Amino acid sequence: MEIVHTPVLLEETLQVLAPRQPEELMIDTTVGEGGHSYAFLSRFPDLRLIGIDADPEIQEVAKQRLKVFGERVHWYTGWSHDFFADPSYEKPDTILIDLGVSRYHYEKGARGFSFLRDEVLDMRIDRTQGLAAAELIAGLSEKALADLLYTYGEERYARRIARSITEAKARGRISRSGALADIVVRAVPSSRYRESIHPATRTFQALRIAVNGELTRLQELLERAIRVLKPGGRVGVITFHSLEDRIVKHFFREKGTDYTGTQEQPIYEYKERGSRSVKVLYRKGITPGEAEIRNNPSSRSARLRIVEKVVDKDVCLQYKEMR
Numbered sequence: 660m661e662i663v664h665t666p667v668l669l670e671e672t673l674q675v676l677a678p679r680q681p682e683e684l685m686i687d688t689t690v691g692e693g694g695h696s697y698a699f700l701s702r703f704p705d706l707r708l709i710g711i712d713a714d715p716e717i718q719e720v721a722k723q724r725l726k727v728f729g730e731r732v733h734w735y736t737g738w739s740h741d742f743f744a745d746p747s748y749e750k751p752d753t754i755l756i757d758l759g760v761s762r763y764h765y766e767k768g769a770r771g772f773s774f775l776r777d778e779v780l781d782m783r784i785d786r787t788q789g790l791a792a793a794e795l796i797a798g799l800s801e802k803a804l805a806d807l808l809y810t811y812g813e814e815r816y817a818r819r820i821a822r823s824i825t826e827a828k829a830r831g832r833i834s835r836s837g838a839l840a841d842i843v844v845r846a847v848p849s850s851r852y853r854e855s856i857h858p859a860t861r862t863f864q865a866l867r868i869a870v871n872g873e874l875t876r877l878q879e880l881l882e883r884a885i886r887v888l889k890p891g892g893r894v895g896v897i898t899f900h901s902l903e904d905r906i907v908k909h910f911f912r913e914k915g916t917d918y919t920g921t922q923e924q925p926i927y928e929y930k931e932r933g934s935r936s937v938k939v940l941y942r943k944g945i946t947p948g949e950a951e952i953r954n955n956p957s958s959r960s961a962r963l964r965i966v967e968k969v970v971d972k973d974v975c976l977q978y979k980e981m982r
C-alpha cells in the first residue's frame with residue numbers, strides 16, 4: 660500500500676488533541692489516507708477512533724492502514740456533518756477536521772483536481788452526488804462563472820478567465836482538466852507567470868470548493884461538532900486558505916466576551932446564545948515551522964485552530980432548573 664499524503668501540523672495536533680482521560684473517543688472527520696489517525700492511535704494506546712470520509716476510495720486506503728488497531732477503529736462513509744446529525748452516536752472527547760482534499764486526490768484521484776494532469780474534469784469528493792466540474796462549467800453564464808472564480812478563488816483575473824472559458828465553451832464542452840488549465844494559462848497576463856503559484860491554481864481551487872460545497876458544509880460541520888462534543892472536549896480544525904480560515908475564525912470569535920489566560924497562551928471565552936461556551940486556545944492558531952514547510956511545501960498555508968467546549972447546553976438547562 661503506497662501512501663502519498665503527508666499529514667500537516669502532525670506533532671502540534673498530537674499535542675493539543677492528546678487524550679486527557681482513559682479510553683477517550685476521537686472523531687477524525689476527514690480521515691483521508693489516515694495519516695493523523697495512525698499517529699494518534701500509535702501514540703495513545705487506549706484511544707478509540709471513528710474515521711469519516713465522504714470519499715470511499717481514499718477511506719479504503721485508511722481502512723487497510725489502520726487494520727492493525729482492530730476494534731479500536733470504526734468507520735463512517737459520508738459527509739461529517741451528516742454523521743453528527745445522528746444523535747445515537749457516543750459523544751466524542753476530541754474532533755479533528757483537516758479540511759480540503761488529500762495529495763492522494765491530486766496524484767491518484769483521476770478526477771481532474773490537478774491542473775498539472777490531463778484527467779476527466781470531475782472534482783467531486785463524493786462521486787455519487789452533485790454536479791461534476793465539467794457540468795458546472797457547462798451550465799454557468801459568463802457572469803456567474805466570473806463571480807464563482809472571484810468568490811471562491813479570490814482570483815484577480817476572474818472576468819478575463821470567465822470570458823475565455825465561455826468562448827471555449829462555444830467551440831465545445833470542456834471536459835478535461837488539461838484543456839481547462841490551458842485556457843486559464845492563456846487568459847491571464849504574462850505577469851501572472853512570475854507569481855509563486857501556477858496561473859490556474861485559483862481557478863481550480865474555486866471550482867473544487869463550489870463542486871463540493873466546501874464552505875457551506877464547513878459552517879454546518881462546526882455547528883454540529885461543537886454541539887456533540889463532550890464538555891471539556893476539544894475540536895482542532897486545520898485550514899488551508901484564507902476563505903476557510905476566515906469562516907473558522909469568525910465562527911469561534913464573533914460572540915467573543917471575556918479574556919483570560921496569559922500573554923503566551925491567551926484564552927478567549929465565548930458564549931453562544933447563552934447555551935454553549937467554548938474557549939479559543941491560541942488566539943492566532945498554530946502554523947507550521949520552517950522545517951515542516953521545507954519538508955512539505957504544501958503545508959505552508961496551513962493553520963490549526965483549537966477550541967475547547969466548556970459548558971454543554973444540557974448542563975446550562977439543569978443549572979437554570981436548579982435556580
Ligand SMILES: C[S@@+](CC[C@H](N)C(=O)[O-])C[C@H]1O[C@@H](n2cnc3c(N)ncnc32)[C@H](O)[C@@H]1O
Nearest residue numbers: 666689691692693694695712713738739757761
Ligand atoms: C486533507 S485530507 C485529510 C488527510 C488526513 N488527515 C491524513 O493525514 O491522511 C481531507 C480528507 O477529508 C475528506 N473530506 C473533506 N471534507 C469532508 C467532509 N466535510 N466530510 C467528510 N470528508 C471530507 C476528503 O475526501 C479528504 O480525504
